[in-house]
Amino acid sequence: MEFANVLIRKGRMSVPLIIKFTELKPRQVRESLLVLIQHNIAYYAESEERSRIVTYYEIDKEETLHRVLIPKVLQYSKLWFDREGEEVALSILTHGKQRITDLIGDAPVKSAQPGSRLNRAQLTKKMFTKMVKEKCLIAVRPSDSLAPVDRAMAEEKKETDKLTLPPTAAELANIRRTLGAQKGQEQSRTTIVGLKRTLDTVDGADGFDDGKRRKLTDGDLQIIEEVERDVFFKINFDRFIIRWRNMKIAGLYETRLNPTARKIMDSILSIAEERMINCKEDMSSSVNIMLLFNNLPTDVNLVDTLEFDPIDMGPNNTKPKPSECLEKYLQILEDDLLRILKKDAGRSGQYTIQLKAANKILKKNLIQDIVATRYGLPYVRIMNMLLDKGKLEEKQISKFSMMPVKDVREKLTTLCTFGVLNLQEVPKTNDRTPSRTFYLWEVVLPRAADSLSDNLYHAMGNLRQRRFVERARRSVLLEKCERTDVKANDALLNAAEKAELNKLNGVLEQLEIQELRLAEMVMTLRDF
Structure with a gap:
């Protein structure tokens, strides 16, 4: 912990500087760096200084902040990829990065279910391949251990070295745009690094769904996808975050409409998820209505969950077809006040999700819940009013909210201190006299989100500190529990010690x- 704290606080440093600030032995420093790089938490960068090359190390803050989501990753790995998926995620998180051969070698070879032809290793291989195809696992290349800034500078230097003269500002900007476009194309490509296609016989022994395979000929050969044996993989936290965001977006419509609307939105987002890179995109790729209809879950009842006008049902009172009901559902979702689903104007029958607008709604709903829990509904009413009408003065807020000016002033000050509101001064004259100055209150959602994120991180730090304190209070008991004889026979603990241990665990x-x-x-x- 002390080692990582020094790198986070001091920034990138070489090994001699790390030894100086941490006061650790060189062997301990090198072993710690090896563990951090293995777990994708540390970067390294080589710099040529005079006649020697110096290696600098730094902490990947984003990867470090994602570590708190590990329990949630394991939970949803089991939900999406069964028990084998959870074991794959747990093994990779334990080792940092891992090959499929190493993971399968640790799996016991025995039947997962009585009478099943698939042994445990085959099930693990199947789930590993599925997680790679769905980008929940991504390949780790040697360049991924380099700092992104240094990697970008090296690529830029490689392009500038091709020029005979030093690049001008316009040429340098053009090079950076080209490299940025290439990086975007690489991220959005559908081919997956570490996944290859091979020919195999159609025997069904590998457990893959035959309906999803492409037959090569009428014979017994087909194309299957399998993971390369020598490629290391790690958990892709960004893909998990994208899926959780999509689940929250679909959940908005279950409370506003019905569960069927949620399943429709969930299907749209699942189809568009393949081309999503991160949660900062403005909109999703287009989804065809026929493709959506074919990918809806079998338990979705489109006909009976809608109400129809007798005129639309015809003379025999026959309800419309499911495809027509889906079109009506999409029209309802498009007309909803959330304005998240939008028809693609350029192509008929195509729909897109306005991800930027959805992210804003999710953030606003969470901030409202936090403010309501901590201060009450009148504070939420003031916040919503400012979001709806923009900048307002104190008297205008009092008028619209129908609350006394004294109460409004107190609530505005509280929300401003909490970080939800901002105060902007607009002077009438150059002397900035308070009596000749407008004081306008507003809600800037990104600033409010950043401020609340800092408060939440502070609260998480307090929880961590409380956990250390609770363990320190019972250090003698924990040391006794670590003894080999106590582990072998818990009867060596008396009733009071067992009660205290249960209390600590709780x-x-x-x-x-x-x-x-x-x-x-x-x-x-922060991430949406």
Whole structure:
């Protein structure tokens, strides 16, 4: 912990500087750097200084902040990819990065179910391949251990070295635009690094769904996808965050409309998810209505969940077809006040999701819940009023909210201190006299999200500190529990010690649950 704290606070440093500030032995420093790089938490960068090359190390702050989501990653790995998927995620998180051969070698070879032809290793291989195809696991290349800034500078230097003269500002800007476009194309490409196609016989022994395979000929050969054996993979936190964001977007319509609307939105987002790079995109790719109809879950009832005008039902009172009901559902979703689903104007039958607008709604709803829980509904009413009408003065807020000026002033000050509101001064004259100055209150959602994120991180730090304090209070008991004889026979603990140990486990469990809840809030405010 001390080692990582020094790198975070001091920035990138070489090994001699790390030894100086941490006061650790050189062997301990090198072993710590090896572990951090193995777990994708540290970067390194080589710099030529005079006649020698110096290696600098730094901490990847984004990867470090994502570590608090590990329990949630394991939970949804089991939900999406069964128990084998959870074991794959747990093994990769334990080792940092791992090859499929190493993981399968650790899996016991025995039947997962009585009478099943698939052994445990085959099931693990199947789920590993599925997680790679859905980009929940991504390949780790040697260049990924380099700092992104240094990697970008090296690519830029490689392009400038092709020029005979030093580049001008326009040429340098053009080079950077070209490199940025190439990086965007690389991220958005459909081919997956570490996944290859091979020919195999059609025997069904590998457990893959035959309906999803492409037959090469009428014979017994087909194209299958498998993971390369020598490629290391790591958990792709960004893909998990995208899926959680999509689940929250679909959940908005279950409360506003019905569960069928949620399943329709969930299907649209699932189809468009393949081309999503991160949560900062403005909109999703277009989804065809026929493709959506074919990918809806079988338990979706489009006909009976809608109400029809007797005129539309015809003379025999026959309800419309499911495809027509889907069109009506899409029209309802498009006309909803959230304005998240939008028809693609350029192509008929195509729909897109306005991700930027959806992210804004999710952040606003979370901030409203936090303000309502901490201060009450009148504060939320003031916040919503400013979001709706923009900048307002204190008297205008009092008039619109029908509250006394004294109460409004107190609530505005509280919300401003909490970080939700901003105050902007507009002087009438150059002397900035308070009596000749307009004081306008407003809600800037990105600033409010950043401010609340800082408060939530502070609360998470307090929970971590409380956990250390609880363990320190019972350090003697924990040392006794670590003894080999106590591990072999818990009868060596008396009743009071067992009760205290159960109490400690209960407190630690509650602290971890609260920390995970705060981590989910931070994810919504920071990553969406």
